[in-house]
Amino acid sequence: MAKTLSDAGYSLNTSQKAAEKQPVVELKLEVLVLPVSDVDRAKDFYQKAGFRLDADFNISEELRIIQLTPPGSEMSIIFGTGVTESEPGSVQNLHLIVKDIIEAQADLHNRGIDISEVWHDADGLFHRPGGRNRVSGPSPDRADYGSFASFSDPDGNGWFLQEVLTRAPGR
CATH class of the missing domain: 3.10.180.10 (2,3-Dihydroxybiphenyl 1,2-Dioxygenase, domain 1)
Incomplete structure (x- = not known):
């Protein structure tokens, strides 16, 4: 079962003061x-x-x-x-949020997209540039924001799938 960011030990600014700083216009x-x-x-x-x-x-x-x-x-x-x-392939680190990383990775693979296996960062949240600190498989506790798969378009524009079940407050 997926853990929330708070359950995983990450702090979120959810105070009223932070909410008051939100833009008035969407x-x-x-x-x-x-x-x-x-x-x-x-x-x-x-x-x-x-x-x-x-x-x-x-x-x-x-x-x-x-x-x-x-x-x-x-x-x-x-x-x-x-x-x-801009130079073709120069856009990197685009994130597509999915509810089930295993299903989404398999779907893209079955559609003929050259996509990585599912992986997570050894330290838990997010990921490092250049593939450093990657561990095969989803986040062990399936923590929100912790599991990824990656692919690029034919020019090299880089995408990540990122698993999120419970969005951070205010999202």
Whole structure:
């Protein structure tokens, strides 16, 4: 059974004072722009991974915008031609939150996505850059925020699946 962050010994700022510092106006993340080298290859990859195609605007030779949304997400990704000047594959450490890391990893693997096995950090929460401190298998107590699997799109933009059953307060 998954443990909460508090059960795992991590402190959270849940005081009224912290709540009062929250913005008055909602600020929701809507779109993440990904730099890719081959628009159609990226479109095929993300659809194969189960992302829903929301739009494919072929405006001109210099401007094409593709928008896809991961299952269950309110935030979308956008890529295309003339969308960004960032280097293809330069976006890293993107997190897709899942309720069952084993099921989600198997689903992507079965869809033909080259995804790592499930792993956790030896110290528990989050993960270290470059794969340091990784231990095979899910977090031993299935603690929230503690189990991962990773994959990259064809350009090398890097994604993590992260298991969370109980969100931190205010989320």
